[in-house]
Amino acid sequence: MRSIDIPLDTLILPGLNGSPEAHWQRHWVRDNPQSRVVEQYDWTCPERQSWLSRLEEDVERVGHDVWLVAHSLGCVLAAHLAQSPIASRIRGALLVAPCDLDTTETMHPCIIRFGAMPTARLPFPSLVVGSLNDPYMPVARLKKTADNWGSDLIDIGEAGHINIASGFGRWAAGYDFLELLKERAAFAATKDGRLFSAAVSNTGLMLN
16 A cells, blocks of 8 residues: 555556556556556557546646656557646656557557547657667657657667567666656756766667
């Protein structure tokens, strides 16, 4: 049970089928008592308005501004907040392995009802963490999506969909990426709008 002395400040957004217990998002909640998963009513047949309404309800319930940590279709859900009044309550979003809707719907036909891929610039700071061999997001579309959303982009090499299948259980580096996002939100970006951090330059990660 969450202690009433620890305020909630992070909402976790899983993708299609939710995140199983071994997924890094579930580890995140167990490791960070300030976080909570936004539990959807139907994980297997995602419908955009239903998922969006649930997210908006949870943001309202928190009662103060929050961070988002999303994976796959959860990233697309977060991006749909660009058109929502609740967007003003989002402090920033860590978007890990966003899926391309056309690609995902081809892989899972007649399941996902999310409409078109959101392309509006996000009104809150965002950091996309992507992979060079993600079956759900071609690299060219990953770069275009991050550009459309106005997100800083870091690729972590050939990491698949950054999920259990590609070897990501408890993913400690994810916490570092959230700290980078918070740094991005707290301090001005460089003049070209890209994130710069000594923490990144010392890890060999690439900014794209």
